[in-house]
Amino acid sequence: MIYQRTLKRRVSATGVGLHSGEKISISLRPALADTGVMFRRTDVAGGISAAISIAANVKNVCDTRLATSIGVGDTKIATIEHLMAAFAGLGIDNAIVELDGCELPIMDGSAAPFVYLIQSAGIEELGAPKKFIRILRDIVVEHDGARICLSPYNGFRMEYTLEYDHPVFLKHACTSTLDFSSKSFVRDIARARTFGFLADFERLRSMDLARGGSLDNTVVMDEFRILNKDGLRLDDEFVKHKMLDAIGDLYLLGYSLIGCFKGFKSGHTSNYQLLLRVLEQSDAWEFVTFAEAEAAPVSFAQPVFA
Numbered sequence: 001m002i003y004q005r006t007l008k009r010r011v012s013a014t015g016v017g018l019h020s021g022e023k024i025s026i027s028l029r030p031a032l033a034d035t036g037v038m039f040r041r042t043d044v045a046g047g048i049s050a051a052i053s054i055a056a057n058v059k060n061v062c063d064t065r066l067a068t069s070i071g072v073g074d075t076k077i078a079t080i081e082h083l084m085a086a087f088a089g090l091g092i093d094n095a096i097v098e099l100d101g102c103e104l105p106i107m108d109g110s111a112a113p114f115v116y117l118i119q120s121a122g123i124e125e126l127g128a129p130k131k132f133i134r135i136l137r138d139i140v141v142e143h144d145g146a147r148i149c150l151s152p153y154n155g156f157r158m159e160y161t162l163e164y165d166h167p168v169f170l171k172h173a174c175t176s177t178l179d180f181s182s183k184s185f186v187r188d189i190a191r192a193r194t195f196g197f198l199a200d201f202e203r204l205r206s207m208d209l210a211r212g213g214s215l216d217n218t219v220v221m222d223e224f225r226i227l228n229k230d231g232l233r234l235d236d237e238f239v240k241h242k243m244l245d246a247i248g249d250l251y252l253l254g255y256s257l258i259g260c261f262k263g264f265k266s267g268h269t270s271n272y273q274l275l276l277r278v279l280e281q282s283d284a285w286e287f288v289t290f291a292e293a294e295a296a297p298v299s300f301a302q303p304v305f306a
């Protein structure tokens, strides 16, 4: 049987919010089977006992402009995608995430610090079968020049191509393919950082956003080059970060996917459009569980797909 997973114990960290620039504390806690990932704001009036739970689910997405945000009523939480990618990549089905601010700490701009945090907590199997979404026929979204397709595939595979009219992108790989039967989320994706352009930073700052953004958590480019002293962590770090974002966004379906994701210039908004399309086209996929782990695609048959 492939079972659902959660964390073994509670773990905490602090960091800075990319947009607010405020210090934010985050705790990840174990949760029972079939809870999913639940976020709770502990800074609301009345303290933790009054905190509203916001399920990490496509139905609660409220903004996709700069990052993926979820909310219920007036309570919102922004930039959840890198933590969601870490949960997806490590196959964590159930967890409670508590934080005392309106956005996740940006950490180093990648999912690696969250992977480390989850690994420090330890991973525990629960006595309930893990549910997967298996894609049965193509689901396609085209939005504002971006294109995404989910198609049937016995495993989890990603292909991504980005396109920017900028000299840096002439020198670095703009396309990448990964099959998780032979590649690892932790080794091959998790370390890829957020990237941005100096001109956008200045525009965002004038709107009182990106206050926590710095070369410590973003790969920044001016008109010609990368400004970070140490350059890139991976030659295809830009593409890999877009894949990381997609993994995090796709996990808002609440289940791991068995299929192939192909993205062209896609981002949070088109990822969200895709999730809505998946919900609409419920005959294009099915839920599956695996009574025998050996019957599952290789990328999910291991105790931890990492």
Ligand SMILES: [Zn+2]
Pocket: 081, 082, 194, 241, 245
């Ligand atoms: Zn990102």
